[in-house]
Amino acid sequence: MRKVCIIAEAGVNHNGDINIAKNMVDVAKKAGVDYIKFQTFVPEKLVSRYAKKAEYQKKTTDVAESQLDMLRKLSLPEDAFVSLKEYCDEVGIGFISTPFDLESIDFLEKLGMDFWKIPSGEITNLPYLEKIAGTRQKVILSTGMSDIQEIKNSVKVLENNGTPNIILLHCNTQYPTPFEDVNLSAMNTIAKETGKEVGYSDHTKGIEVPIAAVAMGATVIEKHFTLDKNMVGPDHKASLEPDELKKMVSAIRNIEKAIGSGVKEPTTSEIANKTVVRKSIVAACKIAEGDILSEMNITTKRPGNGISPMKWHEVIGKAAPRDFNEDELIEL
Known part of the structure; x- marks a missing residue:
């Protein structure tokens, strides 16, 4: 300071x-x-x-x-x-x-x-x-x-x-x-x-x-x-x-x-907010194991403790490794 x-x-x-x-x-x-x-x-x-x-x-x-x-x-x-x-x-x-x-x-x-x-x-x-x-x-x-x-x-x-x-x-x-x-x-x-x-x-x-x-x-x-x-x-x-x-x-x-220092990075006081206000890739509807993940069955919602939406294109086209309920975090 x-x-x-x-x-x-x-x-x-x-x-x-x-x-x-x-x-x-x-x-x-x-x-x-x-x-x-x-x-x-x-x-x-x-x-x-x-x-x-x-x-x-x-x-x-x-x-x-x-x-x-x-x-x-x-x-x-x-x-x-x-x-x-x-x-x-x-x-x-x-x-x-x-x-x-x-x-x-x-x-x-x-x-x-x-x-x-x-x-x-x-x-x-x-x-x-x-x-x-x-x-x-x-x-x-x-x-x-x-x-x-x-x-x-x-x-x-x-x-x-x-x-x-x-x-x-x-x-x-x-x-x-x-x-x-x-x-x-x-x-x-x-x-x-x-x-x-x-x-x-x-x-x-x-x-x-x-x-x-x-x-x-x-x-x-x-x-x-x-x-x-x-x-x-x-x-x-x-x-x-x-x-x-x-x-x-x-x-x-x-x-x-x-x-401050001029360094742009998350501060201690805001770290806890990341998972609350950022989003993750979640199931937009029920997904069965083996279904191909697409824009029709996945979306992005809070919280942000799952797969980042920045990996959207890496997730599209992958086969669901298990059944997912609507709003459930997608896991690969």
């Missing part, structure tokens, strides 16, 4: 409150995900004072404030991430945080994580990619807003600077993503063009698309979640609530089992 790595994206849905962040850790653990992911950034190093908000951000936050002001409200200090990492270790869930500036890369490297998660917005940030690659640690890279050549370019930068262990996540960065813009088939294109393992980072409403992505071969799924979609903040509306997150994880685990 192929195990899918499920990342529950807390992002900034803690609204800058460490207590909310810890509650989210509990929710993610209960849902059964592998990792909970946060975002680490120094607001002044991430955006300029002139940076505007995305349209989806304007709809769910104070329209008058700048993107910088919004991010200041949503950021957590370094000691909060130290506390969150310790709490994740305590409850038994993987901790990941995405760095959004070079300073945060240094901090998170010292804090220690199983892998780097690079967001879509940094896929063309050469200094950032080089610094991450220099750590020589596994990378999961989201590819939203990019074309295949940009993906190949970023992969080349990572590989040339010491990091060949890369998983690429197909992604659309619109919050929420319209279903007609998901283009899950692009996941297969990315795999074919780069030779890398692929996954999917989802921003659609609901849980159907990430489940479908697993069925199509995704080995990593990333999905935003929140404690309450009605909370104020840029990402809450496009996030799953706790019960939805749990349902998504359960469905993905079921799909993992359902994908």
